[in-house]
Structure formats: C-alpha cells, structure tokens
Amino acid sequence: MKDSMACFNQIGYIEEKRIDRFAVNIHFPCGVVTSDQLEFIAEVARQFGEGTVRITLKQGIEITGIPANELQAAHRELARGGLTIAPAGRYIDAIVSCCGAQNCCNGLMPTQPLADRILKKWQQVELPNRITIAIAGCPNACTAPLLADIGVIGVAMPEPRGMPRGHSPTERFECPEGAISYSNGEAVWKQDLCTYCGQCIDFCDLGGWKLAKKGFAVYLGGQLGRHPRLGTKAAEFLSEDETAALINRALDAYRQGANPGEKFADFIQKFGIEKLK
Incomplete structure (x- = not known):
C-alpha cells in the first residue's frame, strides 16, 4: 500500500x-x-x-x-x-501570474508571455527542490512576488518635465508615496520614495511627467513557510529577454550547484546574487 x-x-x-x-x-x-x-x-x-x-x-x-x-x-x-x-517532485511548482498590462489598468508590463517562456524551458527540468515563481505586472504585486523563490515585478520610472506655471494645486498629481512635491510651480521628484508605479505618468494631460524607462524588477530568494523572508532585488528595468536570461542563469546555477533538497532561498543566500548579474 x-x-x-x-x-x-x-x-x-x-x-x-x-x-x-x-x-x-x-x-x-x-x-x-x-x-x-x-x-x-x-x-x-x-x-x-x-x-x-x-x-x-x-x-x-x-x-x-x-x-x-x-x-x-x-x-x-x-x-x-x-x-x-500539476507535477509532483522537484520541479517548478507553479508560475503565479497576474493578468498584467494585457488586461489590468495598473499593469505596466505584459506578464503571461514571460511566464510561458519560462515554463517552456523549465517545466520538465528536475531541480534540487520545488520552485515557485511569481510575476506581477506592477508594484501592487498582487501575486506576492517578494515571497516567491523568484519574483518579478513590472516597474516604470518617471521623468519630471517641470509643472507648467499657473496650474492650480487640484491639477497636480498627489503621489501616494510622497515621492512628488511642488516648489515654485516646479515638480520635485524624490527617487528614494518612488515605487515606480507609473501613476504620475498616466495622470491627466498636464505633461508634467513622462516615461523615462520601464521593464521588470527581479527578486531572488523569497520564501513562505515557517521561516518567511523577502526576496532580494537582483536587477530592475530589464526587458523580457533580459529577465528570462537572468532567471535562466539563476535556475542553472541552482540546478548545478545546490545540494539535493536544498531550498532555492538558502542556495541563493550562499551563492550570492552578484554572481548572476
């Protein structure tokens, strides 16, 4: 039995x-x-x-x-x-993905093409332990990518053009993170507070903000369970090709260098993210 x-x-x-x-x-x-x-x-x-x-x-x-x-x-x-x-054993457990820029109003990057690409390459490859990958199309991170072995988040960096003089405060974008303030009719951007959500870029038609760049941020080594931890940012503003390449390098290193049963988060902490860049 x-x-x-x-x-x-x-x-x-x-x-x-x-x-x-x-x-x-x-x-x-x-x-x-x-x-x-x-x-x-x-x-x-x-x-x-x-x-x-x-x-x-x-x-x-x-x-x-x-x-x-x-x-x-x-x-x-x-x-x-x-x-x-769903496969049992030491494979990619799942790729959890939001609908991304294809359908979500907040989505900055398309998510499903990247997920399909990773699955096509890795779904049948045996690994030292099970892996969970989570992809979110924006910093709202509804798929909890920071708690996945590999997490991916769509991000957009704004570029201030300066607020046109004479506009009333009600027309100014009020950043929910406090990353934008106004002085003498000019917009001031505090990059250290910015989550790269892109809301200021989409706001009204004042032309105060434009898109500087967008792409994916990749986090490695997050995990749930009895000892949860947040993933560490490995890179940001990557294209889909660059994101897939980084994930491939991480999984290749894990497959070749980890001990049987060793969790991805433990391996990455020991291996070092810098070696994957």
Missing part, C-alpha cells in the same frame, strides 16, 4: 486525510482557464470525485475526494480533455 501511495504522489495525486481518498491538482499556466475546460472539470469531479473542486493558491484547480481505484480512470479522462496534472 505504501508503494502504491508513493507512486500516486509521484504522479501528482495528493493523498487526503481520509483513507483511500486523493485529490488531483490541475495546472493552468498563469491561472488562465476556458469555460469549456471548467465544464469538463466539473463533469470529471462529478464522475470520479464528490462533485466539488478547490481553487488553489497557485492558480490551479483541485478535484477532491477521488477514490484510489478511480485515479487511473480520472487521469485518462483529464488527459483526454487536454488537462495537465
């Missing part, structure tokens, strides 16, 4: 607390799922499980309560529908 359970867990089935019951976690890159897929999953849940599903923290869908003797049949049915069971 233990051998059977080990085999089930290796495939990606999750043993539940109840005897002889398992859950199946279906992976959706960037959390994007079609209405047809939702209907198909509902039918599989009714046929092989208890008719219920659970939305996971990593943008997957988990079908619960599947008896052990129905797992293979459920697996075949999911494969017939083109659905992928």
Whole structure:
C-alpha cells in the first residue's frame, strides 16, 4: 500500500486525510482557464470525485475526494480533455501570474508571455527542490512576488518635465508615496520614495511627467513557510529577454550547484546574487 501511495504522489495525486481518498491538482499556466475546460472539470469531479473542486493558491484547480481505484480512470479522462496534472517532485511548482498590462489598468508590463517562456524551458527540468515563481505586472504585486523563490515585478520610472506655471494645486498629481512635491510651480521628484508605479505618468494631460524607462524588477530568494523572508532585488528595468536570461542563469546555477533538497532561498543566500548579474 505504501508503494502504491508513493507512486500516486509521484504522479501528482495528493493523498487526503481520509483513507483511500486523493485529490488531483490541475495546472493552468498563469491561472488562465476556458469555460469549456471548467465544464469538463466539473463533469470529471462529478464522475470520479464528490462533485466539488478547490481553487488553489497557485492558480490551479483541485478535484477532491477521488477514490484510489478511480485515479487511473480520472487521469485518462483529464488527459483526454487536454488537462495537465500539476507535477509532483522537484520541479517548478507553479508560475503565479497576474493578468498584467494585457488586461489590468495598473499593469505596466505584459506578464503571461514571460511566464510561458519560462515554463517552456523549465517545466520538465528536475531541480534540487520545488520552485515557485511569481510575476506581477506592477508594484501592487498582487501575486506576492517578494515571497516567491523568484519574483518579478513590472516597474516604470518617471521623468519630471517641470509643472507648467499657473496650474492650480487640484491639477497636480498627489503621489501616494510622497515621492512628488511642488516648489515654485516646479515638480520635485524624490527617487528614494518612488515605487515606480507609473501613476504620475498616466495622470491627466498636464505633461508634467513622462516615461523615462520601464521593464521588470527581479527578486531572488523569497520564501513562505515557517521561516518567511523577502526576496532580494537582483536587477530592475530589464526587458523580457533580459529577465528570462537572468532567471535562466539563476535556475542553472541552482540546478548545478545546490545540494539535493536544498531550498532555492538558502542556495541563493550562499551563492550570492552578484554572481548572476
């Protein structure tokens, strides 16, 4: 029985607390799922499980309560529908992504192309331990990238043009971070307070701010769990190509240099981010 359970867990089935019951976690890159897929999953849940599903923290869908003797049949049915069971073992656990500049009003950078690019290269590559990657299209960071092994955030740097004289204070952009002040009709930018959210660039039509540059900021070594820590900024204002290259270097170094079972956050702290730049 233990051998059977080990085999089930290796495939990606999750043993539940109840005897002889398992859950199946279906992976959706960037959390994007079609209405047809939702209907198909509902039918599989009714046929092989208890008719219920659970939305996971990593943008997957988990079908619960599947008896052990129905797992293979459920697996075949999911494969017939083109659905992928989230891998077990030492692989990329998930790439959690917001909708980014494609759909979100706050989004500064497109997120899904980068996520697809990373998955295509690394999804089937075994690593020393599981890896979580989180991508956010803006500094609101709704996917919690600072707490992921690898976190990516879209950022935009403003460039002050100077506030045209004669405009009333109600027309001036009030920065929520206090990074902008006004003196004698001129805008003053405090870069150390700026989060690079880009809101001042989009504000009204006064022309007081323009885009200097934008791109991705990359953070390495964050983690949740019993000993959470924030990731360390490795670089910022990178293009998609530069971001993918940095992530590839980090994962290559981890795959080749970490001990089996060593967490990415522990390895990066020991290895040193400077070596990846």
